[in-house]
Amino acid sequence: MKIGELARNAQCTVETVRYYEKAGLLAEPARTEGNFRVYGAEHLERLRLIRNCRALDMSHEEIHALLRLAQAPDDDCGAVNAVFDQHIAHVDTRLRELTQLKIQLSSLRQRCNSGNAVDACGILQGLAAMEIEQQPGRHTHLG
């Protein structure tokens, strides 16, 4: 299988595949005489796993950890569960943040119903007056 076919099978672009290789997530495949990459079923399976992890918003670091753990098939999978639980915690944190954000946005939005001059717009006034809440730093890689 050449890179284009692999990419189609895994629903991603050729560039992304090459990027994963450079990032160390996907093993370097064999090459043809003409220097084209040749992939096997095991590459596709691995790539699918990576794409699924990404679809679940895991970071490359988290995926890397999972892949390392998956290499020792006889070990206890407790560590796998731990990586997973941590990621769920990330998602939870971000969900709470966004929920809080939406409350703030909605309350700001109610301060203006359009038709005012910009000068008198409750939203802009609110944005200028709001007291900045210091965020306690990044606790998740989710934006």
Place this chain on the structure above:
Amino acid sequence: MKIGELARNAQCTVETVRYYEKAGLLAEPARTEGNFRVYGAEHLERLRLIRNCRALDMSHEEIHALLRLAQAPDDDCGAVNAVFDQHIAHVDTRLRELTQLKIQLSSLRQRCNSGNAVDACGILQGLAAMEIEQQPGRHTHLG
């Protein structure tokens, strides 16, 4: 007011202030003889507005749009409301995505309760087997 004081007043770093200037969000201030930036109250107000917008996860593009609109104080503020509504829609979209994500993650998590060999781990099996759902592209700048 020099840059350090401005930054303290707006709860951000000196580097961020210089970055906003280069990004065109904050007007270039006057300089002292020794080439230090000197800011007035209007710069602080503008910077506070920018920081509040960022605290609400608006992109620089959105903030830029708001600032442009705010420059014509006599115009109708309908356009301001539109920018704001669009941002609320971004947050909503991302909330729905993350909620969906959490459902998937939870269901995957239930497939393994640790103590298995990695080979038999339901999570890894699920990650490898999951059918990739193609995302309909980025509809928000929120990660």
Place this chain on the structure above:
DNA sequence: ACACAAGCTGAAGCTACTATAGAGTCAAGG
């Protein structure tokens, strides 16, 4: 023989900053 698709490498671009190097400015203390 020639066109065109698909592959190759390496580098730059994206967002919103953060961090570093190496210099200059300025007020206070000795």
Place this chain on the structure above:
DNA sequence: CCTTGACTCTATAGTAGCTTCAGCTTGTGT
């Protein structure tokens, strides 16, 4: 007057996870 230390200056590189581009080579169909 001189030094120390806090602050400031510019310019550059790094972060994540790709995407896009330039310029080239390889393979395929007619």
